[in-house]
Amino acid sequence: MTTTQDIRTPLDLADTIERAKTQQPVGSPCTDVCKLDAESGLCLGCFRSREEIKTFRSMDDAAKLALFDALLARRAAKAK
Numbered sequence: 768m769t770t771t772q773d774i775r776t777p778l779d780l781a782d783t784i785e786r787a788k789t790q791q792p793v794g795s796p797c798t799d800v801c802k803l804d805a806e807s808g809l810c811l812g813c814f815r816s817r818e819e820i821k822t823f824r825s826m827d828d829a830a831k832l833a834l835f836d837a838l839l840a841r842r843a844a845k846a847k
Contacts, residue, residue, distance in 0.1 A: 775799050777812055780842055784835045793831040795823060796838060807845075814841040 778798040787794035800812025808816055815823070815838060823831070 780813060780838065783813070784839065787835070788832070793828045796835060809841060814838045814845075 777800045780796060780798055783796045783798050787796050796813045796815070798812035800810060802811045803809065803817060804811050810816075810820065813820075815834070819834060823834075826834070
């Protein structure tokens with residue numbers, strides 16, 4: 768049985784990215800959605816591809832920060 772305690776409200780991508788930037792090493796932009804869109808192949812929460820999700824931990828901080836800009840751009844493009 769699912770209770771209201773079991774249901775998490777998805778986090779805002781911009782907020783998770785700002786939090787991740789303050790962590791050492793740079794943290795994950797995960798928004799607790801974790802579901803890939805069948806059409807685009809991107810996560811519906813953080814807008815990373817399956818490959819980006821798999822390799823994120825091994826990326827250096829500069830690559831993670833560059834990816835954050837791309838994620839926000841992907842989210843903006845989808846909103847149009």
